[in-house]
Amino acid sequence: MLPVSFVSLGLLAFTTVARAVTVSVSATASHPIPTTLWGQMYESGDGGLYGELLQNRAFQQVTPGTSGALNAWQAVNGATISVIKETVPVSPALPNALHVVIPSGRTGQVGFANTGYFGIKVTAGSTYTASFFYRFPTASSFRGNAVISLQTTGGQVLASTTAALSGAQTTWQQVTVTLNPTTTPSSTSNRFVIALDGAAASGQTVNFAMLSLFPPTFKNRPNGMRADIAQALVEMGPSFFRFPGGNNLEGGTVAQRWQWNATVGPLVNRPGRQGDWGYVNTDGLGILEYLQWCEDANMQPIMAVWAGFALGGTSVAEAALGPYIQQAIDQINFVIGDPTKSAPAALRASLGHPAPFALTYVEVGNEDFFAATSYVYRWKDFVNALKAQFPNLHFIATTNINNPVLTPKPTEYDVHVYQTPTWFAQNSFFYDSIARDGTKYFEGEYAAISTNSSDIFGSPATGRLTFPTMQSSTGEAAFMTGLERNSDIVFAAAYAPLLNHVSASQWTPNLVSFDAGAVYRSTSFYVQKLFSLNRGDQYIPSTLPSSTGTLFWSVVRATATQEIIIKVSNTVGTSAPLTFVLPFNTVASSGTVQVIQGSATTSNTPTNPNAAVPVTNSVSTGKTFTYNAPGFSVSVIRLVAH
Known part of the structure; x- marks a missing residue:
């Protein structure tokens, strides 16, 4: 999709005055x-x-050593993190890794975090599946647990588990864990965190690759x-x-x-x-x-x-x-x-x-x-x-x-x-x-x-x-x-x-x-x-709308339910009456109408997500009936007719 218009047609004169319209409907379909x-x-x-909830999860197509390569990643409690071109990549497809150094003199949990795609939604009672590959570039005697958690940006732990890491692991090892939050935070400003005990892991260097976090899908x-x-x-x-x-x-x-x-x-x-x-x-x-x-x-x-x-x-x-x-x-x-x-x-x-x-x-x-x-x-x-x-x-x-x-x-x-x-x-x-x-x-x-x-x-x-x-x-x-x-x-x-x-x-x-x-x-x-x-399965011809008007409609049949379905769009703010003339032997005296309507500028937005939503009501119908289409509305009328 590119920002261009492919259809080149001259604009037609546009009428803004609604007028009463009679719509005569055919008795037979013209095409399926x-x-x-x-x-x-x-x-x-x-x-x-x-x-996937982690952004930049595998450091794909980034330039190692740049700040941009760390997009969505943060150091936690004094760790030093950088994206490197791995000498022993986790795969030929993924040459880069996260290089994590635990500095000396730190206490508490030290590591790194991912902020997701502008936040991470955490829901109590859901199971999140996390995974990552790790290796120690140089073998060490380190043995310890990585703490894998979901946290608020303020540090409140929402879910946590551990996985044992071994300094002897100089080839890539995958770790998979599940996280089960017991608290639903009020905000999505949360982080996925992997950390080691700062004192126990002092001076250690660990590389991580192909990190992932999935909610229930x-x-x-x-x-x-x-x-x-x-x-x-x-x-x-x-x-x-x-x-x-x-x-x-x-x-x-x-x-x-x-x-x-x-x-x-x-x-x-x-x-x-x-x-x-x-x-x-x-x-x-x-x-x-x-x-x-x-x-x-x-x-x-x-x-x-x-x-x-x-x-x-x-x-x-x-x-x-x-x-x-x-x-x-x-x-x-x-x-x-x-x-x-x-x-x-x-x-x-x-x-x-x-x-x-x-x-x-x-x-x-x-x-x-x-x-x-x-x-x-x-x-x-x-x-x-x-x-x-x-x-x-x-x-x-x-x-x-x-x-x-x-x-x-x-x-x-x-x-x-x-x-x-x-x-x-x-x-x-x-x-x-x-x-x-x-x-x-x-x-x-x-x-x-x-x-x-x-x-x-x-x-x-x-x-x-x-x-x-x-x-x-x-x-x-x-x-x-x-x-x-x-x-x-x-x-x-x-x-x-x-x-x-x-x-x-x-x-x-x-x-x-x-x-x-x-x-x-x-x-x-x-x-x-x-x-x-x-949608129906047969198109039913009817009186055509005016190509220069403001009121448009289409009539179809749903043969399985013996219904006629009429769609009406009123493209201006003035309500407009339509009289439908149906040629069928049997026409129900009432049907349903679903209508979405609003002003010209009515939008559903994050601050007002339901400013305009369809509302369903009953409507009086018959072989001849009149429907008043509200201004700036789309209506769908369904009635049994055969």
């Missing part, structure tokens, strides 16, 4: 709604969805997902999960690209990589973890393969593409290959998943309109090779639609747009005019991010949103009614970006925000959830 329609797009996971997966964030995402009922990005796929250079084979197996074998947003990706959340997460959340993956372009501007020459195409083939074989015929598939089986994962869609690159000229040959060479190996897969192109013309002709395109709330409302008819020529579309990234059409990517002072607002969310909902209406050709759509740590925002707004202790569901989160959980 794809089961994949609503899902999620994801970039990277350290400090967020991925459950979603579905108790080892190396799994942070439970509260995962639960929020599952709550939306997504059908797909797009990974590993986005720009997270591409890398600033060819060497920094995401590589599936560097993200599998033991954590000590994962070198990590410099991410595209200024921080290091540990790759603890690797391809297997992504796929397991899709299974756990009942989503299908939409997986990208690197396609020869890095964000710094490098396009691999056509004659040099062979190894990268083979890496993409191996990546797909890891997911769906036969372990008896493919080494990557055999690796998958050895890691506990002999059966293939589900996979239908593979994205070839990301936002390749930035390198459209080279994408012509890169697309051709990648897709021809991949199609020959995997004829049943669908391959998604990432340039602008038919610009340039690609061969073979794409069966799917990924379209991205970041714009204003007004733009989204005005362009809800974008796909109505797209040719029905067999090509399908993935609205892979979209969000209303600013109220200033002349400076979409400016600061908040010029309109850039910090959190979604009811104005932005209703604009998105208007656009989504168009996606649903055109779901004969739009097979999938995802708001982006998905997640944001409020203590380290680099892009705003986001669908879900969080900090070390809590998750904050935005107004756009609830709009996505309303559409996803009320």
Whole structure:
């Protein structure tokens, strides 16, 4: 995901006066709604969805000896700590270690601490799993216990255990312990601490590597997902999960690209990589973890393969593409290959998943309109090779639609747009005019991010949103009614970006925000959830909204429950009446309506996380009924009709 708008359309005149509208609904469906329609797009996971609590846990991709290499680490009670390039690294992938010297003359516990990702949430009654590798660079007669603990920044011990360390251990030894807090502190300003008795360990030097701390994870997966964030995402009922990005796929250079084979197996074998947003990706959340997460959340993956372009501007020459195409083939074989015929598939089986994962869609690159000229040959060479190996897969192109013309002709395109709330409302008819020529579309990234059409990517002072607002969310909902209406050709759509740590925002707004202790569901989160959980399986034509209006709707049928589901977005502050005329023989006299509403600037924030949330009420219905859509609202009406 990059701060650009991919869809170039002229703005239409915008009417701000609501008027009564009669909506006549068809008796028959025009097309089935794809089961994949609503899902999620994801970039990277350290400090967020991925459950690891320690930041800079393995000193990956840092420069030894610098203060930056100690990011998130602190000395405790006079210890001397530094990051060194190990002479005997814990693994070829992890060359660095934490060098800890216990000085003479200290008493009490002396060691080091990690402050987590801007804090560590500690909950009484939960079990935390901690692990680390250690070795003594020079053999000594030291024998003693390391005290491993969770503490407040004020030094209150919340949980503690011990592990015996031996000075004779000059090769790497892994230690794993559990911590069971009995107190829940009022703050997340807590630390993970490893310390030795200062007097007993006086003068000792110990190196540490690959340190880790996990809370209970979603579905108790080892190396799994942070439970509260995962639960929020599952709550939306997504059908797909797009990974590993986005720009997270591409890398600033060819060497920094995401590589599936560097993200599998033991954590000590994962070198990590410099991410595209200024921080290091540990790759603890690797391809297997992504796929397991899709299974756990009942989503299908939409997986990208690197396609020869890095964000710094490098396009691999056509004659040099062979190894990268083979890496993409191996990546797909890891997911769906036969372990008896493919080494990557055999690796998958050895890691506990002999059966293939589900996979239908593979994205070839990301936002390749930035390198459209080279994408012509890169697309051709990648897709021809991949199609020959995997004829049943669908391959998604990432340039602008038919610009340039690609061969073979794409069966799917990924379209991205970041714009204003007004733009989204005005362009809800974008796909109505797209040719029905067999090509399908993935609205892979979209969000209303600013109220200033002349400076979409400016600061908040010029309109850039910090959190979604009811104005932005209703604009998105208007656009989504168009996606649903055109779901004969739009097979999938995802708001982006998905997640944001409020203590380290680099892009705003986001669908879900969080900090070390809590998750904050935005107004756009609830709009996505309303559409996803009320998607229906057949689209029902009705009187069309005005493309220049402020009121938008979509009608679908859920055949299993014999319900009609009507979604309405009112994109201005004035309430607006709609009269629905239903042609069915039997129509219930009442139904339910879920409504989220607020002022234009209403946002769910950490200080007011529930400023606007959906409320469910009963609504009078019938073959003809009128519904008054509140200002800046999204409504979902469900009623039995057949």
